[in-house]
Amino acid sequence: MPLLDQTDLPSAGTIYADVILPLALRQTYTFSVPEEMVRQLKPGLRVEVQFGKNKHYTGIVRGLHGKKPGHKTKPILSVIDLEPLVTENQLKLWAWMASYYACTLGEVMNAGLPSHLKLTSETTITLGPLFSDDATQLDDQEYMIVEALTLQHELTLKDIRDILQKKTVYPVIRRLLDRRIVFLKEELQERYKPKVVRCVQFSPAYKTEAEQIGAFELVSRSEKQTAVLLEYLQVSRELPFVRRVDLTKRTGASDAVIKAMVKKGIFEFYEREVSRIGSGEEDTMEAKEMSGQQVAALTQVQSIHASGKPALIHGVTGSGKTRVYLELMQKAIDGGGQVLYLLPEIALTGQIVKRLQKVLGDKITVYHSRLNNMERVEIWKAVLAGKTSIVGPRSAMFLPFTKLELVVVDEEHDPSYKQQEPNPRYNGRDVAVYLAWQHKAKTILGTATPSLESWENAKRGKYGLVSMPKRFGDIAMPEIVLADAREDDGKGNRHPFFTPTLLNEIKATLERGEQVILFQNRRGFAPVYFCPTCDHTIECVNCDVSLTYHKFQNRLRCHCCGYATSTPESCPACGEPEMKLGGTGTEKIEDELKIFLPDARIGRMDLDTVRGKNALAALLGRFEAGQLDILVGTQMVTKGLDFERVGLVGVISADQLLRFPDFRADERAFHLMTQVAGRAGRKHRQGKVIIQAFDRSHPVLTDVFNGDWDRFIERESKHRAETNFPPYVKMIHLQLKHPRRNTVEEGAKLLGSWLAHALGGQVTPPFEPAVARIRTYYLQEMVIRMSADPKEIARVKNIVNRAVAKLKTTEGLTGVRVGVDVDPY
Template sequence: MYADVILPLSLAQTYTYSVPEEYVGQLQEGQRVEVQFSKNKHYAGIIRRLHGKAPGFKTKPILSVIDVEPLLTARQLKLWDWLAEYYGCTLGEVMTAGLPSHLKMASETIITLGPLFSDEVTELSEDEYLVVEALTLQAELSLKDIRDILQRKTVYPVIRNLLDRHVVFPKEEFTDRYKALSVKCVRFGPDFQTEAQQASAFDLVSRSERQTAVLLEYVQYHRTQPYVRRTDLCKRTGASTGDLRAMVKKGIFEFYDREVSRLSTDGEAAADVKPLSAQQERALAEIRQHQADGKPTLLHGVTSSGKTRVYVELMQEAIAAGKQVLYLLPEIALTGQIIKRLQHVLGDKIMVYHSRLNDMERVEIWKAVQTGKTSVVGPRSALFLPFTTLDLVVVDEEHDPSYKQHDPNPRYNGRDVAMYLAQQHGASAILGSATPSLESWENARSGKYGLVTMTERHGGTALPEIVIANSRETNEKGIHHPFFTPTLLTALRETLERGEQAILFQNRRGFAPVYFCPTCEYTVECVNCDVSLTYHKYQHRLRCHCCGYVATPPELCPACGEPQMKLSGTGTEKIEDELKIFLPEARVARMDLDTTRGKNALGKLLDQFEVGELDILVGTQMVTKGLDFERVGLVGVISADQLLRFPDFRADERAFQLMTQVAGRAGRRGRRGQVIIQAHEGSHPVITDVVSGDYANFIEREAGNRQQHAFPPYRRMIRLQLRHTKRATAEDAARLLAKWLAHSLGDQLEGPFEPSVARLRTYYLQDMVVRFPPAATQMKRVKTLIQRCIDKLAQTKGMSGVRVVVDVDPY
């Protein structure tokens, strides 16, 4: 018997291993097994297929079976196959993306003293001596241990020198990195199990007030709790661990370790929700009709129309029937707010899953979902969880570009994968948005999706008043401010006087995106990428937003020595700074990647804003996405022109969506909100449609433009990007690949051309784009041709180092 095994590596295909006789009958598809790959490395691989066909080469045996039951379901394996085939990547890359890191075990290099080691070894460096001394005290050290001992990241040269002299010896140790969380608990000893025995225990502790207090507390506490922690008992009574040990010696208590979940739930029962409005009842009835017809539903509802309440009703029904629900959100930023609402209604039947959970928590959610009893809310990574009874998939804010994975492989779109997942499970699918993407709108218009609209805000609240402020506007003294128009500043002051809050949207983080010399026009750029470094004032650092490179701002121009370097452009830090000058009494906070990096930083910031501890929130796109605050009376868009000038065929659509979405944060309760959009071109058609709230007019014009110029969804697109550390090699490879592809694709191929950022993370880039009719047969033909030409390029002399990235449905 043989097993085709998926390894967490970018291999063109699965790798075949022989099945030892003792494992025949134990193995199933989806199980993890320990296998050796290359000379010494061991991995936890996933069995994709079991068969009896010899592969034609000498196979290595499976070393051990890790799982008793399969880790992956048959549906998950099928989903992995589809992802790899559709998005042109390997199963190993899908595995890397799909499994929590603690389920992707690999062997770890362990260093021990060599068999020929002698205490008389001489001429060791200081670092080498420290490693050897540690090994004489501790038989084995991991690479992490050695890094900690030497207090340095790079330890390989030290280890290599010791290996060459046979002082140390490496071995590979294969370990399961997931460990269940256990807590130290206390319970009655075997001689104190009955109530009479427990009553007699008070006689044994009568001489100690603290022991008596501990016993009284335990008797009361353990009746309502499944277990009692030692630390809790000590905190509640002021006793010490010594007091508990004394009671253990008397036989009253015994210590034990108990496995507990890392998943925090407040344990509250589900709460009742408000009755549905007439509009929500109608939308629910229409959705159910589309479900009966077997169609996904596009729910197009204006901001604050109550779409979430409709989702909750459908989720309650599915969970009550013992089924699972997947609620997808585009950003982790939204999970905190939405999970509070959902858990308030659904109790602990729903869990949040995202990348800011630690690895152990992610494994525990994986195991909980596999039981079929837990539903999930989270971003696109939640698609990979092992659902077994999935009945409903909700994709909220379905238009959002954050659903697209850009790097690394698989470069998938979470919305599209969610549709496949729902179809695979026979589950209902709902896509919701106030500004649906053109792709989803076209699917609804063609009848592929059902369409349900909600045109009124919940509770009868009026849509916000939208005002265009000319960015060139001056104040009464004729002074023009580059960031705030007098209209916006006046509205901010009036909002604060009413005790309301404001949100300002600036689609660029940092203080200023350009640090330059006014004399010779030298601009400080990243050493790894062809982009200018962004100045971050609070860190006093220049930072690359592409690769993360950080530099100290030069005091003198490196080119001409000019001492007066200047800043150009505006970021969220600068807006925050300027607000403190114009509105010193306002409590201002910033919401961008820099201020929300910590696990709990984002939640704390949103909580502060929600309870009214902040007056103005300045943010990037994070503030546009589904946040719901009742006291927000004003929203300001600092520079609408930046959104419209982006070099992308989706620029108008993205701009319309962003401005409409951020406008929807205003006036969600009671009083009508106001939105001020600052722009040089206030008469631009997109801005005009945002002001009038005319989605239909916008989408018709956008559809016409896309059809005329052959862009998605009326054409399919695949982008090829070639990367190499030498510009000439990247250009030669691109010309060669384009030449081969052009033979079959003709004018469907565009390029090669240099992208707007021509060098990224030390790699020079060359792009080309294939556009072709949307038929499925065309897609398969084009992808097959592309892969054949990429394989041919890899075998061409001098081109083996060129990396070709295939991005299906880019942007």
């Protein structure tokens, strides 16, 4: 159904609205539009509707039309917004994502709208703290609600309908909400409340300069009041408003002094709504002169953009790609446009924002899931008004851009751009390219290690390629050493985690006053807790995986479902009292380092240590300030962080990366090791990288050692093409799950037979994955391969969608869940 505005509506007859509901419905649901709402409704507005027998939801109007649906329609109950919350471009993006990633519009809506802008099924309202018993400004309906609230304290939506004897009550509630007379407590609650500060201003009797001079006579006997008055006059010339707290801080006067001046009629208090969005208070400074390589890259990118193509910048770590981005961002913003700068991880936003705000000031704003609800609402509204540009992870793409001119996808190769669960299972890099095309904006993809998909797009001419092979300032690339993990200390003693080569280099680096980063791609203390007598391993009760031991908590924890338990005193199988730990995690690396380097200041950067809103920024701040000597971390430490004092990077176990059961294992291992190596020696001197491995002759390690991207990509491309893997074919991964093994196997067998009949050899037979049970659900999987032709992809997805829908209605198999992942892994 096309999106219609009010000028396209039929002149007579009932008007209908297609509404997107936050449910996994295969299509939008149609509601009739009451006559009084016809001129009010537009695509993108939130509306209150009844869906099902008694449930109320907030949906998004997708389109308006005059075509009567084939089902009995219910009317829209109320319109929540005065202006559209979601733009037409966003609605089109949602529709494209639902189609391409084989999911529903409701699932995309859930991913696209911040949680605080979604309204749920039940409403409870109560009087706001600002209500002052003054009912003179209330109309009859508002007065009835407020009067009831003074007696009952809380009212549900049903209560209000009964009191007013009408079905549509939200407009009345909204008026009371806007004036802060009431607020919503739970469901159907807009959780956003503006941030207000207590401010001071002259009362109406002292508006003119002559009247203000007279005020000095009233306070002449009080030195403190005179000082406050003088300070107020000074501050009011510099700032648009004067906060009460600032006035007391500047003068040292107490609140009582200011209150006394209010009693005299000189000042009055008022509340002002202020933004929670950071203002980038660092002074804007001009960037340093660009290098010749940066100037050439900038010229090439502009030429590629002039031809209408995205630009892929392949620049080694430390080559100065960010400066090239910055020049183009500055130009777009100076022209009144918006910029979207995407990063794979929240971990990077703090450092990048500092760099960008030094040049762009408060024209660039950070957006991510760790912001509180109030901050995210304000950013949403600022972007909708075209007032700010954004830096953030993949969720930032869902913001309502109205003047988007440039999209930058930094570290475009990173797997964190891929959403795994729940739907939509999208790749942020690919959606960003579509988003830019949709807005006719320019696109930059940047990385030191391009993904094979982007590299192929560049080879085929779909993207323009820009190379930056030298580090900024001609600083040498780090020296790479491949250390034999079997190496001993010359006396036959061998440590399981640290070779003598690595330990000696760590000590030498710290003696020079430099810092060390150690990379271990497993968190926790030990990934296996087992019995040395009978070899029994303690596994998760919900998943077919071993529990990881966390020493700090002294608990065993599942990294799939979060299940945790205490360590058993003896083996549950044979009673052996001495249980053993196997494997190595970041917590154990940190613990062992303290034995060898008792005076070193060690920090750990993994999911366990950076859960809080400010924990990550605090950790990185300590490392950047030199308060930590060694940073031990998982792949978070590979994500483009830039620290000038890092002299050594160590990779504890390269073999773990290369043995992962995934067709992208070699590519990701090359990316991770190259990226983490790039953290060393980025400022003043050549750094060193030590990679520990048992199989030092592995081709990927040889390529990392030689810095030979061309050889690696040539070999990997050839292997993928010969074995029919992306990017040379398209893939869809199907995962079925159910609490009963027999049921999921039966469902997989039936679905597999339907797909095999329609697709032949394009689909693999169902198979059990390496981890066969997660969160109490048994798993079965299938993989479909197809050509990259858009018509063939659409055909296959249509077959898959119909087969999955049929399985959901098959007797005995209705409880089997099927996840469809387009472009998996």
